[in-house]
Amino acid sequence: MTILRRRKSSQVSNDTTQRVSIDIVAPIIVGILVLVAWEVFVRMTNLPPYLLPGPLLVLQTLITDWNELFASLLVTFQITVVAFVAAAVSGLLISILFTQSKWIEKSLFPYAVILQTTPIVAIAPLIIIWLKNNTFAALVVCAWIVAFFPIVSNTTLGLNSVDRNLVNLFQLYKASRWQTLVHLRLPSAMPYFLGGLRISGGLALIGAVVAEFVAGTGGARSGIAYRILISSYNLQIPRMFAALLLTTGLGVVIFVGLTVLSDWILGKWHESAVKHEN
Amino acid sequence: MIPAIELNHVSKVYSNGTVALHNMNLAIQDAEFVSLVGPSGCGKSTVLRIIAGLGQMNSGSIDWGVCDRKLAFVFQEAALMPWATVQDNVHLPLKLAGTSKKYADVLVQQAIQRVGLSGFERSYPRELSGGMKMRVSIARALVTKPNVLLMDEPFGALDEITRSKLNRDVLDLWSQHRWTVVFVTHNIYEAVYLSNRVIVMAARPGRVVADIAIDAPYPRNEEFRTSLLYNEYCREVSQCLMATMNEQPLLHIVGNDYSPSPQI
Numbered sequence: 001m002t003i004l005r006r007r008k009s010s011q012v013s014n015d016t017t018q019r020v021s022i023d024i025v026a027p028i029i030v031g032i033l034v035l036v037a038w039e040v041f042v043r044m045t046n047l048p049p050y051l052l053p054g055p056l057l058v059l060q061t062l063i064t065d066w067n068e069l070f071a072s073l074l075v076t077f078q079i080t081v082v083a084f085v086a087a088a089v090s091g092l093l094i095s096i097l098f099t100q101s102k103w104i105e106k107s108l109f110p111y112a113v114i115l116q117t118t119p120i121v122a123i124a125p126l127i128i129i130w131l132k133n134n135t136f137a138a139l140v141v142c143a144w145i146v147a148f149f150p151i152v153s154n155t156t157l158g159l160n161s162v163d164r165n166l167v168n169l170f171q172l173y174k175a176s177r178w179q180t181l182v183h184l185r186l187p188s189a190m191p192y193f194l195g196g197l198r199i200s201g202g203l204a205l206i207g208a209v210v211a212e213f214v215a216g217t218g219g220a221r222s223g224i225a226y227r228i229l230i231s232s233y234n235l236q237i238p239r240m241f242a243a244l245l246l247t248t249g250l251g252v253v254i255f256v257g258l259t260v261l262s263d264w265i266l267g268k269w270h271e272s273a274v275k276h277e278n
Numbered sequence: 279m280i281p282a283i284e285l286n287h288v289s290k291v292y293s294n295g296t297v298a299l300h301n302m303n304l305a306i307q308d309a310e311f312v313s314l315v316g317p318s319g320c321g322k323s324t325v326l327r328i329i330a331g332l333g334q335m336n337s338g339s340i341d342w343g344v345c346d347r348k349l350a351f352v353f354q355e356a357a358l359m360p361w362a363t364v365q366d367n368v369h370l371p372l373k374l375a376g377t378s379k380k381y382a383d384v385l386v387q388q389a390i391q392r393v394g395l396s397g398f399e400r401s402y403p404r405e406l407s408g409g410m411k412m413r414v415s416i417a418r419a420l421v422t423k424p425n426v427l428l429m430d431e432p433f434g435a436l437d438e439i440t441r442s443k444l445n446r447d448v449l450d451l452w453s454q455h456r457w458t459v460v461f462v463t464h465n466i467y468e469a470v471y472l473s474n475r476v477i478v479m480a481a482r483p484g485r486v487v488a489d490i491a492i493d494a495p496y497p498r499n500e501e502f503r504t505s506l507l508y509n510e511y512c513r514e515v516s517q518c519l520m521a522t523m524n525e526q527p528l529l530h531i532v533g534n535d536y537s538p539s540p541q542i
Contacts, residue, residue: 171331
């Protein structure tokens with residue numbers, strides 16, 4: 001009897017280090033080349049900064065305006081996190097509700113789709129008017145609408161894709177509905193749910209940014225999208241680029257964070273997270 | 279003597295009109311090892327599922343002579359929870375029954391040891407070979423101390439060497455515990471080797487066509503596998519199968535098996 005253990009020869013670890021370094025080094029080289037070309041292009045053509053600022057100028061602006069921009073980024077991040085958590089919780093609960101009865105799923109799912117396909121830009125003004133006393137809540141609702149559908153749709157799929165034999169086994173041992181949900185359906189759906197989270201994390205940020213654009217709220221607690229908007233009105237294009245850079249960076253951080261979370265939860269058992277060797 | 283399980287005129291028609299079972303009668307004695315053999319579509323798995331209460335029959339009844347019946351089911355695929363370790367998989371039936379953790383731990387440990395998987399308690403199913411997964415599945419069936427064990431082509435997907443090893447182990451376990459076993463297989467050789475009785479079934483509609491007692495003493499070993507008696511029983515079962523499907527060549531049935539085909 002043998003267990004299929006992971007090989008741990010020096011050969012393998014060398015391959016792994018090499019691959020990791022390529023994973024990191026290659027995109028960095030491409031990035032640097034593009035930035036250098038960009039800087040050179042801007043200097044050679046003497047483009048004014050309000051048309052296209054060079055990367056060095058953007059970096060400089062990012063440093064000088066850091067306090068203001070970063071504070072705004074935190075506001076947007078806050079909206080994103082609240083909307084994302086709300087989407088994760090409500091999405092999970094709604095999909096559990098869907099799988100309790102075909103009738104509930106069939107009658108409610110189309111409306112979840114409609115909510116998803118309605119352009120958020122179009123309904124954001126409405127939501128902002130309805131919640132005019134609480135802009136933060138309005139922005140959260142907008143971001144939530146964008147973020148929650150992938151979670152519902154993925155998790156519902158996961159809850160329904162349970163191994164038939166395991167369902168029979170649970171039946172044989174007279175498992176209650178609750179036991180089947182907790183010990184069988186939810187763990188089966190976990191990879192799908194986490195996949196939904198990874199999509200929704202980015203979408204929540206986009207939803208928050210779009211809603212901020214529409215709301216156009218100023219004041220002390222304005223988000224990063226408002227900074228982008230105002231910078232473009234004032235032709236402070238380097239500042240606009242800096243704010244954009246921060247937003248994109250936040251999106252990447254959210255995605256990487258959720259990927260790490262997903263790999264950590266699924267690491268031991270799911271094909272997507274297990275390292276394979278041939 | 280009252281049979282442990284008695285199927286009376288059981289019929290089952292699937293919603294698409296397929297007659298899975300037609301007027302099936304079968305009496306299984308306590309502590310008997312009964313195999314159901316037949317071509318695919320003869321309803322042998324359906325019988326097992328109906329006994330397990332996983333499927334409804336359209337007519338007929340099942341009488342139980344076992345008091346305090348405890349069923350366990352072993353599926354063709356090991357049907358393990360990929361997110362749970364070996365010990366958590368084996369623990370599942372006890373968890374669902376609400377057995378106290380302390381007592382359950384002892385039972386789980388025993389069951390794992392009994393199928394020869396000590397040391398793999400914390401492994402995940404994906405780290406195990408096909409044969410080992412099947413052992414986990416058997417341990418999960420043992421852990422509730424069942425008196426009726428239902429096995430649905432449990433070793434169908436395994437290679438021949440692993441299969442014969444597991445066959446021997448199942449016989450060992452059976453001789454210790456004396457469960458009533460209903461074993462579904464499409465492998466004639468496996469059926470003859472393991473069983474007290476081989477029930478041959480035919481398809482369209484699913485029915486019993488022969489009930490052959492395998493009159494050979496236990497414990498059975500490799501010597502039995504090569505004996506003349508064994509070969510004669512295999513031939514008898516083969517011929518019954520062939521007779522039920524004379525429009526199809528016998529190769530159709532034997533073709534699925536890895537064992538050499540007996541002289542006919």
